[in-house]
Amino acid sequence: MTAASDGAPGIEIHGVDFVRGGEHILRDVTAVAPAGRFTGVIGPNGSGKSTLLSMVMRWQRPDSGRVLLGGRDVHDIRRRDFARMVAEVEQHSATVLELTVEQIVELGTIPNASGWGRPLGEASADVDDALRTLGIEDLRLRAWQTLSGGERQKVQMARALAQRPQVLVLDEPTNHLDVAAGLHLLDVACGLGLTVLAAVHDLQLAAMYCDRLIVLDDGRVHAVGTPDEVLTPELLAEVYGLDAQVMRHPVTGGPLIVMCGVADDSERGQR
Numbered sequence: 176m177t178a179a180s181d182g183a184p185g186i187e188i189h190g191v192d193f194v195r196g197g198e199h200i201l202r203d204v205t206a207v208a209p210a211g212r213f214t215g216v217i218g219p220n221g222s223g224k225s226t227l228l229s230m231v232m233r234w235q236r237p238d239s240g241r242v243l244l245g246g247r248d249v250h251d252i253r254r255r256d257f258a259r260m261v262a263e264v265e266q267h268s269a270t271v272l273e274l275t276v277e278q279i280v281e282l283g284t285i286p287n288a289s290g291w292g293r294p295l296g297e298a299s300a301d302v303d304d305a306l307r308t309l310g311i312e313d314l315r316l317r318a319w320q321t322l323s324g325g326e327r328q329k330v331q332m333a334r335a336l337a338q339r340p341q342v343l344v345l346d347e348p349t350n351h352l353d354v355a356a357g358l359h360l361l362d363v364a365c366g367l368g369l370t371v372l373a374a375v376h377d378l379q380l381a382a383m384y385c386d387r388l389i390v391l392d393d394g395r396v397h398a399v400g401t402p403d404e405v406l407t408p409e410l411l412a413e414v415y416g417l418d419a420q421v422m423r424h425p426v427t428g429g430p431l432i433v434m435c436g437v438a439d440d441s442e443r444g445q446r
């Protein structure tokens with residue numbers, strides 16, 4: 176799989192606040208996703224992970240603060256340039272369109288086509304490449320509506336790769352996938368040299384694949400750093416209320432998280 180990874184821009188998030196219904200959903204969030212590295216956003220349900228990704232994707236504007244891509248405010252980047260640079264896989268990818276897998280993946284090639292209005296159905300090398308990379312060539316002619324949740328997730332990743340982006344923004348990219356498929360998808364995402372920013376629930380996958388982690392809790396940055404720095408028993412107790420031990424993974428040498436249960440209330444930090 177080839178990707179437009181040369182000179183992938185980094186993402187900088189500066190002092191982002193986002194308030195809805197009188198509630199601070201994000202509060203003074205400052206973090207970076209370095210160029211060409213895989214940065215995970217972790218944190219409990221409702222901690223603000225998807226909202227933060229939506230700021231990067233320009234779906235929502237911060238009430239204050241800024242998100243920079245390659246040093247430029249994302250809202251100052253022309254729509255087409257942004258579409259060429261950044262691909263997203265959403266948490267709940269739905270489409271009401273009656274499209275085949277091939278047509279959906281081809282949607283990803285539109286930003287790089289010479290004209291925006293290129294007709295669908297012209298299978299390109301990028302589509303073939305993306306289907307092959309995700310191992311879903313056999314789904315090519317299947318209707319989207321007939322796919323399982325995991326199959327849909329692979330198709331959406333293939334669409335994102337067919338875009339040949341420099342930046343991948345992934346919201347729970349493995350949540351419908353079986354264990355091996357999840358590992359394969361993250362291997363693909365890591366192997367392209369892109370800037371990746373991904374919300375990840377599975378802490379062991381975060382430990383194995385992420386170069387850096389941003390830990391959100393109640394809309395605030397609780398910690399940032401490498402998996403080794405961040406994934407400590409103390410942090411897992413404070414942020415998730417988990418009783419866990421962290422050992423050395425015998426193969427990767429990184430953190431190996433052994434879940435023991437839910438922490439006693441008295442062990443939880445200020446949440």
Ligand SMILES: Nc1ncnc2c1ncn2[C@@H]1O[C@H](COP(=O)(O)OP(=O)(O)OP(=O)(O)O)[C@@H](O)[C@H]1O
Nearest residue numbers: 195196200218219220221222223224225226227374
């Ligand atoms: N537009 C909105 N109006 C009101 N509340 C919102 C809005 N968007 C998000 N929220 C709330 O903000 C909080 C953060 O939501 P968000 O989806 O970012 O969390 P998350 O960390 O991605 O959660 P999960 O792990 O469950 O996917 C949640 O409590 C959510 O209900």
